[in-house]
Amino acid sequence: MDKLELIREISRATDTKIVLLVIDGLGGLPDLETGKTELEAANTPNLDALATKGICGLSEPISPGITPGSAPGHLALFGYDPVDCTMGRGVLEAVGIDLDLEMGDIAARGNFCTLDNSGLITDRRAGRIATEKCADLCELLDDMDIDGIRVIVKPVKEHRLVVVFRGDTLSEDITDSDPQQTGVAPENVEARTDAAEKTADVVNKFIKKAQKILAHHHPANMVLLRGFSKKPQLPTMKEIYKLKAVAIASYPMYRGLAKTVGMDVQNTGATIEDELTALRKCFTNYDFFFIHIKGTDSAGEDGDYNRKVAVLEYLDGLLPQLIELKPDVTVITGDHSTPATIMGHSWHPVPVVLYSQWCRPDGVSHFSESACILGGLGHLPATDIMPLAMANALKLNKFGA
């Protein structure tokens, strides 16, 4: 029996409330001059107070050494095995723009690209056309009907788009049209199984039609598609945890990820204050709240150590607004580390603090990477955080007699 199955068996609905605050890219690395990580440099009295009252540790998003993308990083925090529950590239791209996929939909990641007169690819990104241009072109291609299959085309950013094929008996077992190199022609999409013949045919017809429509839109005179995939059929958080769960996230990717595990989504503005306002607004209606903070990750990706420190301090100043709601369980952690010195996601484990009336406090009094090493949660897989939150909310029955 896997862990989720076990939890599903012993979970129970209660009135207690759990807040999971995810500070994206929370973990950092020491600044070369000061020797302090972003979290160590930040003045965070409220996080430190929570660390003192609560129990701390270091979360391993996937396993030691593995740098997670946003999807596995978040699925692990929601308790799902991030290696088993993978998402295809097309689905991830759809999730990233919060595009609702239906069961059976096939989603593909697309690029606008440039073909020369002989039909060979000269630029896989069509000169990175502006996002507005991409949106205009997508509108030209959107909402076709091909042999009874609806084709939905939506812009992402610059040359990137999502194409969704909606209809009966579609299959994801088809090859990419994107050869992922220049100087060659786009590939014909081939079925990998007999059942996928119709899908391959529809996709090839769509590509041919798109090429005609785009003919006079050089440099974006063609589309390349890859990563055809279906939405994974994950059990919902309701099914596993018996939770009424809601996501509060200003970025579409995180709303999309939350929806794949069946969370509702609460409307929110873009700032942390907006998100806390949204939390207050829906606090009586749910018993699980996923709040996503993006600014730390963006600052880390930009290599902006000082901005990451500033976001952490700003968040810390707003934390009392969360605490005064008195959730039964508060968990604060990240989906992965994004050290400013690395300018990207990294494999380093992530500080985590859990507070509830029933936690067993440890000696940790600062919320930081170095202090959390000595925490009572030890090093724990990120997938253990939800079971611990559930236990502390007294939402799990005893296993076995």
Next chain:
Amino acid sequence: MDKLELIREISRATDTKIVLLVIDGLGGLPDLETGKTELEAANTPNLDALATKGICGLSEPISPGITPGSAPGHLALFGYDPVDCTMGRGVLEAVGIDLDLEMGDIAARGNFCTLDNSGLITDRRAGRIATEKCADLCELLDDMDIDGIRVIVKPVKEHRLVVVFRGDTLSEDITDSDPQQTGVAPENVEARTDAAEKTADVVNKFIKKAQKILAHHHPANMVLLRGFSKKPQLPTMKEIYKLKAVAIASYPMYRGLAKTVGMDVQNTGATIEDELTALRKCFTNYDFFFIHIKGTDSAGEDGDYNRKVAVLEYLDGLLPQLIELKPDVTVITGDHSTPATIMGHSWHPVPVVLYSQWCRPDGVSHFSESACILGGLGHLPATDIMPLAMANALKLNKFGA
């Protein structure tokens, strides 16, 4: 290859001796006033001396957040995967009264209950009749022969009983007669497979006969049966570890659990001193000794913080009697936490100390939850304790060349 299979391959019989002292419900939570757990408040110089000489850690009985019952808690300490090796309710109840089940026996948990004149259940517990009354009624039902199947009926406590069906080709694939609600009639027991038809028939005949015998014993005028199950076929500790293992436990449940993994049972009186006397008596005859201390768990379940502290101090005072026997390996831990503040089993990890000539001591000098966080064993699954004990007893060969 699973862990037990690996251990089975590399284990060897030697003269060295391992003592596993299980302090039931050992782990606690801080008292709200003092901030100290039961173990932190107790004056335990002998446990602290062992922690100083030995290596400490925190044991996770099942996995973080999961509260174990006694059966999975102990099976994990014996090295068996506690999620795979589950026991049906009937078997557990039989184990709980130390009733020896044979291979093929079907055990059921029973309730005496009250039926009204129209045959509907008015009280699933027959007014919680006295245990003596239960024993008298069980004697009326015990030792029937139904179509060549022997039916054994034994009292547990108050209205609870165990019914064992013994004979050839019995199946556990039958439904409960206990509808687990009042205002309805007991259910007919149904076979879930063809092979279970005979068993269902025998059980229904037994219930009908029992109803006739109990007719004039209102309020206990019927039995309800549930959790039909067979003893799990676990490999014995002899097979896996090549150990000659013995259990010393004053409570029947723990003797029963030890027997399911093939341990012998040494007679003992009720007190900790009695158990230590029993240990001395059999010390030359075995090389593995499981000693079970119940008082800590009972005090925790009663919410009696001070009594739990007192039991720990009392046990600590007797510890030299164990130490002077000079076992090669001494392990002291619990099967789960039972904090007095929670008044029940909990999910919190459990302190563990291991001492042998070959352990690598750490900096821990107190046997407590907070000190063990920093121990050299770290957070470890309870199933890793037996391999560590075996290694320290030099009872495991090298794996691979």
